[in-house]
Amino acid sequence: MFNSDPLHYRYRVFRPPAEADSLIIQVAYGCPHNHCGFCGMYKNVPYAVRPWPEVHEELRRAARKLQGTRRVFLADGDVMHLPFAALRGILLDLGTLFPLLARVNLYANGRSILAKSDAELGELRQLKLQTLYLGLESGDDEVLRQQGKADTVDEMVLAAQRAQAQGLRLSVMVLLGLAGRAGSERHAQATARAANRMQPRLLSALRVVPIPGTALQRSVDAGRFDPLTEYETVVELHAMIGGFELDGTIFRANHVSNALPLEARFPKDKALALATLQAALDSDALDRTSPGPRPFTL
Ligand code: SF4
Known part of the structure; x- marks a missing residue:
């Protein structure tokens, strides 16, 4: 356990980039699902909900020292x-x-949202729950099944629609390259369609990076998964953005994993985003033989 009085963190704590300034409270350890083949975040963390008295006492200690707190992120997964x-x-x-x-x-x-009634979602919103970070990953059910994702596309779309109807904000993440080379075009089109049905306020596209110890890395090693080259990843993103019919979405593909940083507001920036990607595709800047540099040390 890592002690940073007044907060106690156990294991490695993950948070979205936008939560860098939030007070992070770990109310559970790990992920209750923990079967996604591409995800290494909580692989060795047994899922457990922290006892309420322990969390309550930690909050009281934090409140004594951090009275000005305006933003809180509750960890870990789901x-x-x-x-x-x-x-x-x-x-x-x-x-x-x-x-x-x-x-x-x-x-x-998705299923965790759907397990709550509309009234419950509305009450959570009233109590200042604001943004739900939802990993759609792909709009293609076959890709989700192959990757061991628990939710179906329809479940996640319905969850997003129900949560937003109660005033909650959706920040949706999709993974470029998750279908490998063979499924790339279908993944791009299906993911665009799912995003269009969701109409999230925030949408992020990250490049999938095989993590050592995961099922995805084993598939790559065994030759069962053909990763996209850097160039093909940008082709896929171009196709995905071409399919977007979003109205009021802030889109980001500026994670360290992305080949080139991109931020766009839809619908107004769609043509510019496509032109930017096309210019990159027309240049010699993208690696056509490999996925390109690994974005972080693992
Ligand atoms: S991607 Fe999300 S749901 Fe899947 S194992 Fe990782 S934390 Fe859990």
Whole structure:
């Protein structure tokens, strides 16, 4: 356990880039699903919900030192999996202990959202739950099945629609290259269609990077998965953006894993985004023989 008084973190803590300035409270360890073939985040972490008295005491300690806290991120994976009563209790506690609290964000899977009623989702929103980070990954059910994802596309679309109808904000992530070379075009088109049905406020495209120890890396090693080259990844992103019919979405493909950083507001920036990608494809800048440099050391 890593102690950073007043907060105690166990294992490695992951958070979306946008939560860099948030107070991170670990209310559970690991991911309740933990079967996605591309994901190495919580592979060696046994899933466990932290006992409520322990979390409550930690919040009280944090509140004494960090009274000005406005943003909180609840970790670890799929915190929406917690029962409604537990989430409600945490949000009530946060609201009482941090008078300036503006918003609380967390990772959420589709089925965990669908397990809550509309009234429950609305009440969580009233208690300052704001952004749900949802990993769509692909709009192609076959790709999701191959990767061991628990949710189907329809489940995630419905979850996004129901959550947004209650005022919650959706930040959706998709993975470029997740279908490999053979499925790339279909993955691009299907993912664009799923995003169009969701109409999320925020949408991010990251390049999938095989992580040592994961099923995806084993598939690559065994020759069962043919990763995209850097050039093909940009072709896929171009096709995906070409299929977007988004109205009011901020799109980002500027993660360290992306071949070239891109940020666009839809619908107004669609033509510019496509032109930017086409210019990169027409240049010699992209690696046509390999996935390109690994974005981080593993
Ligand atoms: S991608 Fe999300 S749902 Fe899948 S194993 Fe990783 S943390 Fe869990």
